């Protein structure tokens with residue numbers, strides 16, 4: 248059965264560790280959507296979102312470390328995007344009062360924010376890295 252968030256090879260930014268972490272984020276997002284599907288509890292969904300947030304924290308630190316190593320010129324802008332994603336997800340966990348609003352906001356956050364971030368912003372880091380290695 249196909250998953251709602253399907254990893255595709257063109258999402259890869261070229262660093263094996265970062266790409267593995269991105270695939271893990273897709274897995275966690277799919278797990279959350281599976282919990283949302285049947286009539287599971289509010290608490291269980293919140294716990295799964297917290298697990299996603301914890302993993303995002305680890306992942307963002309790894310990605311920011313790579314950007315520093317590579318001398319990525321848009322590091323500060325990218326860090327600000329990461330901070331905004333973390334803020335929005337923790338706000339979602341803290342402020343949603345019922346399952347319906349949690350599902351709606353989470354779906355928006357995952358599709359419009361996290362996945363767009365991986366496909367647009369993180370791919371730019373990969374392009375930068377490749378351009379540097381072609382012109383040493």
Ligand SMILES: [Fe+2]
Pocket residue numbers: 310325329364368369
């Ligand atoms: Fe990123």
